[in-house]
Amino acid sequence: MAETAGERQNLGLLCFYPHRAMEARLIAALATAGFDDITPAQGRxxxxxxPAGTRLTALAEQALVTKQTAGHLxxxxxxxxxxxxxxxxxxxxxxxxxMAERGxxxxAVARRVEAEVEAEWAAHLGEEATAQLRAALERLREITDPYR
Amino acid sequence: MAETAGERQNLGLLCFYPHRAMEARLIAALATAGFDDITPAQGRxxxxxxPAGTRLTALAEQALVTKQTAGHLxxxxxxxxxxxxxxxxxxxxxxxxxMAERGxxxxAVARRVEAEVEAEWAAHLGEEATAQLRAALERLREITDPYR
DNA sequence: CCATCTAGTCAGAGAACCTGACCACCGTCA
DNA sequence: TGACGGTGGTCAGGTTCTCTGACTAGATGG
Structure with a gap:
């Protein structure tokens, strides 16, 4: 945020592009597969x-929204x-x-698309760099995700 | 999206945590500095x-919102x-x-906070891993950001 | 068994974002 | 030079997401 364009971008902003791309691909693929009534917020x-089900309050905490928002979604x-x-x-x-049947x-569809997109990314970056990227992001999550 | 918790997460989701953390830190720091009327969307x-100013349409394209939304913000x-x-x-x-004076x-404040947060991340990951992370994200941006 | 805490809902409001329609101005090509 | 499709931007209206505040029902601990 508050960044003059065209220069060295901050790491937070750089993280945004892949995230947005993945989310857009998922939504598009799900819509194509007939699940066209899912919004990004619902997906999150x-x-x-x-697997055994999760309490509403837990969902709200992990997604960083209020209980009301989670309940609504x-x-x-x-x-x-x-x-x-x-x-x-x-x-x-x-x-x-x-999760119900339809869920x-x-x-299943989402998992397949995720794998496809990751494969594309790995093809662009190379296997080794992709593995390093994953490792770095997982370590970063330790200090950036309050609900690990 | 559509991810059963607790397992190997997709790269798009992993990218989300740092991005969210950076944005939250920026908003909080700006509010502390007296700029408490800025929302994330306005920041984006x-x-x-x-530096010389940017057309509304260009802003909308780059931020991936419609002209109307950009105009409103x-x-x-x-x-x-x-x-x-x-x-x-x-x-x-x-x-x-x-940008006007206040902008x-x-x-200036945002740049300082970005540098602080990146320094924290670098301290957690190590200098070399941080540099690799940045390089990987910049390469990834080539195929995930349509408005480079 | 009472005080307090937690899970979840209800009501209402505001921010963000969209589609569709529209106007003013640009460049081009007959 | 003058009509014409393309571009910059606004207006109107609606949906979705998310919030704050107030509340009920059940759990928990002295």
Missing amino acids: IAARIG VDQLERAGYVRRVPDPTDARARLVQ HEVV | IAARIG VDQLERAGYVRRVPDPTDARARLVQ HEVV
Whole structure:
């Protein structure tokens, strides 16, 4: 932000381009595959759902949005049949957000597209540089992601 | 997106964490410095303004938003005194968006914070790995940023 | 068993962003 | 020189995302 164009860009901004490209590719591919009712915001929430289901509050924390926002997005996903809410057996207040059938199908497509895009990137950078990039980003995540 | 948590994450998602962290640090630092009326979206537009001023359409393209959105954000920035619009001497249809006094002050603060955050990251990763990271991201930008 | 904390919802508002329609001006080509 | 398609920018209206604030129901600990 607040960067005069055309010069050495800060690392945060440089990180933005691949992220945006990946997200755009995913949305486009999902739309092509018939899942044209998924928005990026919904995807960011859905991406955090664990195998056994995840509480709404946990989703909100990890995606860095408020509980209200997360609840709203889960409502949409539920209405579209991608996820369902089931009672949490360990806490009567809580409910677990789980992937539904349609949700699993989307994940399968998304995984394939992710792999495709990463392969393109690896072809451009080279295998070794790609591995180093991944390693550096994972280490960086240790200090930039509060909800690891 | 559409990623089951806890496993190997895709490179696009890994890129997201540093970007988000940098943006959050910038917004927080600017607010502390008295510029508490800048939003991330405004920052993303302002970041693209060149030394001699930049056309609205160019800003919109580079930030990947529509002309309308860019115009709206520039309106806000202009009202707050960060930028001004001047006629483009080479084209009577166009106007150039330029940094105003207050805008230059913001850029100065932002540059300082960017340098600070990058120094922290370099301390965590090591100088060499940081340089490799930058190089890889710059190469990746060649194929992920349509408006280079 | 009462005080307090946590999970989640409801209500309302604002920011960001879009599509579609439109006007003014540019360059070009007959 | 004058019509014509292309470009810079605005206006109107709507959707999506996200927030703050206030609330209910269930859990937890002295």
